Amino acid sequence: MIGAGFMGAAHSQGWRVAPRFFDLPLSPEMSVLVGRDADRTRAAAETWGWADTSTDWREAITRDDIDVVDIVTPGDSHAEIALAALAAGKHVLCEKPLANAVDEAERMTAAAEEARTRGIRSMVGFTYRRVPAATFARDLVRSGRLGEIRQVRAEYLQDWLSDAEAPLTWRLDRDRAGSGSLGDIGAHAVDLTEFITGQRLARVSGVLETIVAERPVLASSSGLSGSAGTERGPVTVDDVALFTGRLESGALASFEATRFRTGRKNALRIEVSGSLGALAFDLERMNELEVYDATAPETEQGFRRILVTEPGHPYAGAWWPTGHMLGYEHGFSHQAKDFVEAIAEGADPRPSFADGLHVQRVLDAVARSSDADSVWVDVDTDTETSRDERTSR
Structure with missing residues (x-):
């Protein structure tokens, strides 16, 4: 695993726990953790259960005892690491968003397609797909319970930057993060909408706003502490x-x-309305799904609260007895489970790098729309010049 920060802890939890609750066809071994600072990386490896550490990701991905490379670094390094890992014959799991720019995501997707012909698998980490309630929502839509999808509302709401004196971090630097709220959390709202509805976004019109233009600089040159x-x-x-x-x-x-x-701390919400019913999901109440049946008698209509902890619900049967809640970390165990199973079966895991590329094109289309006074922009037109390419000229 390359990266030893917040996502490093979350992914480590997933790799460590998945084989203890799911009967996996292959057993993942947490071999080497790669970070920039040797002392901090060793401390993280000891805490999280990694056998070895390194500060050189290029050396680590060539090791014969490594089959999978898990990328949890900031977006500016995703492309370089993923391309090298795929070329080295390693299966790759890459955190979202796939890259910082469309052209990077295109190169990554092309490399993943080529590696696929050699039996090498790749996946992008849109983990919220694997929250049981979100997966169950997808299943209900797929089965036709909502009828024709007529309208969707999706939002991802946080407040950790509402203090104007909160310091600069790498997430506020376009060169490292690619974008702000749009790519960091908006990407999740886009992916979850497409996952649940089974439909892709074709056109967008949007606006981006920077509310606080300057912030205090951290004393630490790394921007991660101090x-x-x-x-x-x-x-x-x-x-x-x-x-x-x-x-x-x-x-x-x-x-x-x-x-x-x-x-709002971590409110990823989605409401899908159809001709036969509706559903609503909120990550801050992640074990619940609200479902509305428009075909019920008028005297019985209303949203029903379903507790998604039954053995028959997605993923839930591997964990605790009915009604015992799951948390944020469980999605990463489900992600590890699904990725390992796909590798073992020689199957193509989802979401694929191609799925990640599509989300990247949605983000780029929103940014271009905002630049052009919120005009409507088509998403998947390969001939269009991306915002990043135009900016760099």
Whole structure:
């Protein structure tokens, strides 16, 4: 695993726990953790259960005892690491968003397709697909319970940047993060909408806004720890992304991604409305799904709260007795399970790098729409010049 921060802890939990609760066809061994700082990486490896450490990812991916490379670094290094790992014949799991720019994601997807011909598998880590309630929502839509999908509302709301004096981090630097709320959390809202509805976004119209333009610079040159000093630096990403989209069927969907919604900590919400019913999911109540049956008698209609902890619900049967809740970390165990099973079966895991590329094109289309005063922009038109390419010229 390359990267030893917040996502490193989450992915480590997934790799460590998955083989203890699921009967996996292959047994993952946590062989080497790669980080920039040797001392911190050794401490993290001891805490999380990794056998060895390294500060050189290029050397690590060539090791004969490594079959899988898990990339949990900031987005500016995803492409370089993934391309090298695939060329070295390693299966690759890469955190979302797939890359910082469309052209990078295109190269990664092309490399993944070539590696696939050699039996090498790749997957992008949109983990919220694997929350049991979200997967169950997908199953209900797929079975036709909602009828024709007519409208979707999706939002991802956080407030950790609402303090204007919160210091700069790498997530506020466009060169490292690619974008702000749009790519960091908006990507999840896009992927979950497409996963649950089974439809891709075809067109978007949106606006991006930076609310706080400057923030204190951390004393630590790494930007990952230390205290804020008197120096201030520019925020080069968006704080809020608002956009409208049309699904392939023509149905309208609205999206909001913000790290300034005061009081909301990690509220990934989606409501899907159809001709026969509706459903609503909120990550802050992640063991629940609200379902509305429009075919029920008028005197019995209303949203029903379903506790998604029954053995028959997705993933839930491997864990605790009915009603004993799952948490954020369980999605990473489900991700590890699904990836290992796909490798063992010689199957193509989802979401694929191609899926990640599509989300990248959605993000790029939103950014281009915002640059052009919120005009409607088509998503999957390969001939269009991406915002990143135009900016670099």
